[in-house]
Amino acid sequence: MIISERISKPTGRRMSLYLRVLHSLLELGQVSISSKELGSQTGVKDAQVRKDLACFGSLGRPGVGYRILDLHEQLRRLLGMDQTWNAVLVGAGNIGRALMAYPRFRNEGFDFVAAFDQDKKTIGKQIAGLKIQPMSELKKTVKEKRAKLGLIAVPPDAAVHVAHSLMDAGIRGILNFAPIRLDLPAEIAVVNVDFTDALEQLAFEIRLSTIDGKTTK
Amino acid sequence: MIISERISKPTGRRMSLYLRVLHSLLELGQVSISSKELGSQTGVKDAQVRKDLACFGSLGRPGVGYRILDLHEQLRRLLGMDQTWNAVLVGAGNIGRALMAYPRFRNEGFDFVAAFDQDKKTIGKQIAGLKIQPMSELKKTVKEKRAKLGLIAVPPDAAVHVAHSLMDAGIRGILNFAPIRLDLPAEIAVVNVDFTDALEQLAFEIRLSTIDGKTTK
DNA sequence: GATTGTGAAGAGCTTCACAGCT
């Protein structure tokens, strides 16, 4: 029952979608689900769903579908949601504070164990139950609290330096909200969330749909 | 000099990266850049850069590279950054407020022209210079202010309804921060920004790198 | 010599279609 086998990034992203749908179905008491149904709820073709789930072995039953409970369990484990991920926040500005207050994180296996900022006026204040610490305490605290994840919510020019500090402190993965490319060694996982980028993408898509074909009337 | 030609999504995403790099190089006074250099600053292979930029025709000069000024101009136009995009916010909670305060938006051609919320206690308050309005005024205000973009920062169960209201009001594109799939007609562009999803992706990637090959020592 | 533009090869992801199981 070794899960290994290379799982592609697109598949990984869909796995998250599946997990979310299954979670609500589980609460509704549904017992099993077909690849077709799971697909329609996530915007994925049925064959694709089956291919994605193939890494769990023969989990589905022909004529019936997949047992939601089993699938849910497998996905949670695959995505690492069967454990709690301790995370630290760097940057207690607007975005940082909003993230700390975001209720979904706590519900999904992420736990903020510390928050840091460079600004002397901010240090010492409370945010979401945590006292904001100076950057000098980063390494020590990360080790102590066994944090594996770091969230970067500082201005872009400070982000690269912060990323290195996090890496140095032993963090394994970084969720980066600064609009800049962090060029880190492959063993540090980086996921970027870039608002400006997202808005640009949006403007671009609208632009496209206006240019080609159906010039929106 | 018709730009059309289908531009793929991956290319579009990279175009944003190029634009950002060029923007800072322009300020530094650099005149031209090779595909190789632009590539190394964005994490893209040189051939890929050239393929991406091919849609602008023969903009580069062999032996020299691309004139930054020209390239910058072309990219701005392509990505729709040569105009101002009026945007409205729906949902003035933590995330909504953080977004309004995010300084980068204003600098990059996006302008928030209104903010809405459902909560009677929130309506009427000021946020980033805007008075929060009730949902009932959405359609009228969107038309009046000629808003083309909508940002959804409401809880997931309300998001689908809000999306339809925005569509109904004549919005062309939606930046969705709610962790739920908005199933809208193709003529409405939707870009999702899902924090939980991003964190899950991160946990997953760490998981992968631990399982296969180099079990991080 | 440096660098572009691009056809062709390569890699990766998605969809099809169908045998086989319940």
Next chain:
DNA sequence: AGCTGTGAAGCTCTTCACAATC
């Protein structure tokens, strides 16, 4: 009949490699 698991086909994106250009 309904549905899975999967080989094969199809499609898209990336990388290579090289003639053409400055």
